[in-house]
Amino acid sequence: MGKNLYTSDRLLYYIDKCQKGLFDDYVYIIDDVNTHESDGIIHGDLFPDNAHFIDNRLTGVFDFTGACNGSFYFDLAVVAMSWCFEETRLNKDSLDSLIHHYLEASPIQDFTYQRFIKWMKYGALYYAAQRCYMNINRPDHPIDRDHEEFIQKIDCLEKMEGHGGDIYTFAKRAGVRAEEVIDFSSNINFVKPNVNIDLNGLNLLPYPDPDYRDLRDAFNDLYSIPEGCDMEFYNGASAGIFSLFRSLKPQDCILYAPIYSEYKKAADLFASHTILVNRLDDLYYEPPQASLVVFVHPSTPDGNVYPIESLLQHWKNKASHILIDESFLDFTEALSVVPLLEEYPSLYVLKSMSKFYSGAGIRVGAVLSDRENIRVLRSHEPMWKLSSFDTRYIMDILKDTDFINRTKESTLKNKSLLIQILEESGLFEEIYDSQANFVLTRLKDLNGHDLQDRLTDHRILVRVCDNFDFLSPSYIRFAVKKQEDLETLERAFKCLL
Structure with a gap:
């Protein structure tokens, strides 16, 4: 069987022969996957018109002209891209079913959903460029499918990967200014704190305090952090997530889902194995020994409050590390687990100042844990992560006692x-x-x-x-x-x- 036909080299050749600038907004996709990896023999072109059915049963697969040694991810991505869309809308139930049944018999090791979505985008870009190339450069061999179909599928997949609050992309699509968007x-x-900062009077000449002593004292007052515990500040809670995962490098990472997508990205990068647990159906799942358990409380996107102390007891003797994300806890009357840090040396708590304190543009987050855990975490971090303006802003809003x-x-x-x-x-x-x-x-x-x-x-x-x-x-x-x-x-x- 021949060499891989679906590499980035061939894709870039197609793009180069198409209308200049046509795919400029999408070439970044190529860097997200390793197109030269080879898992074994793949079909590579398994669109519905290359399969035959009788009474809804698959009876044949044909057109193996593009078969080669290549990536199983790519092979599955082509099937998903061509079989799991209703026009340009992804049918996620069909996609989940396809992945589930494929993995039952597939040799793909350590499959991750995030990585697969990147391969789907690559497959869509590959066939968009190929269709465009053939229609422009091979008029004797035109292909009926419009390359725009695949571009629209990429756009759909990018929305799936997205995070709330991207008013800039939405504004461009809607033909309005970003400040005109009503962002639900x-x-x-939506409540704004009273902030009174004189920027002209803010001394930005010296380096910030590397220990952020004033901010640390304010956090201690706000969250009553126990003796023997400490905190590490980050340029946003997301940076704290990636730092913690990078430091712990868990063998098994248990994500109670639905969950914030950055956790899946961090797990893909730093965990050997990721297990998604449906907390809606299986709250008291038995995690493997020596795992990292991640639970967002209150949960997103549903805003539920859970019996968190009961869950901590359940995880206590099984997980090596537990991370509770309390980014939205301040909106509720639920109790924080911060006072329990002394009781659970393996417990980490994530705090975000963006959500409750009306400052997504001020990137300040913190990880709280046992002092030794924080010492290890800090040893992998640069000296400064917050600017003087960040710390001053947070200090000022915390003075608004009625907020x-x-x-x-x-x-x-x-x-x-x-x-x-x-x-x-x-x-x-x-x-x-x-x-x-x-x-x-x-x-x-x-x-x-x-x-x-x-x-x-x-x-x-x-x-x-x-x-x-x-x-x-x-x-x-x-x-x-x-x-x-x-x-x-x-x-x-x-x-x-």
Whole structure:
């Protein structure tokens, strides 16, 4: 069997022969995969027109002209790209079923969903460029499929990989300025703290304090960190996640999903084996010995509060390390596990200052744990990660002593109004209870991406949850926003009816 026909070298050749600049926005995809890896013999071109069925049973596969030694990831990606889309919308149930049954018989080792999505994007780019090349340079051998079909599939997959709050891409697509977007996709507190910073009076000449003593004292006051415990600050909670995973390098990483996608990325990079546990069905899963257990509390995207002390007891004698992400805990009345750090030496707690303190642009997060754990973590870190402005801003907002009460009162009031608007729209099969500053819903008839398309004219961005494991495109998350934005959402819903 011949050499790999689907490498980046061939793809770049196709791109070079197409209209200049046509694929410039997508060539980054090539760097996300190793196209020269070879797992064994692959078909490489298994589109539906290369398969034959009788009575819904596969009876034949043909056209092996592109068969070669290549990547099993690529082979499966081509099937997923061509069989699991309804036009340019991914059918995630079909994709999950395909992956599940393929892996039962496949020799792919340490398969990860995140890596596979990157291969699907590569497969779509490969066939987009090939179609374009053939239609332009081989008029004697035209191919019916328009290359735009594959580009639209890449765009769909990028939305799946996305994070809430990308107002810039949305604004470009909607033809508006970013500041005009009404962003229901991002769970940032709509209540603003009173901040009074004189930038001209801020001395930026000296280096920041590498120990961040003032900020450390403020965190101690805010979260009552026990004796014998410490914290390490990061340029955002996401940076803390990657730092912790890089330091621990767990053999088995247990992610209670649905979960924030950055955890899956970190696990793909630093864990030997990742296990996704559906916390909606299997809360008391038995983790392997010496594993890292990750639990977000309250959970996202549904905002549930769980019996966290009971879960800690369950994990105590099984996991080597436990990470509890409390990024949204301040919105709730639930108790933090920070006071339990002394009792659980293997426990880490993640705190984010972005969500509750209305500052996604101020990147400040922290990992709290036993002092020795933090010493080890810090030994792998650069001396400075926060700017003087970051620390000064956080210090200033923490002086607004009434901010916590204002936030909880306003969030409760506006969440009630949001739920009322969602219920009266008649669009949703289910609206889930939430203790946080967002509400998860499930649509009756519409696909979530279709709803987003209809809301685009109203400059409204929502969070379609199909890139959360165990959820489909019918799940939409709405952040609690100010009354003016909620009224705009209500008017938009009425226009849809």
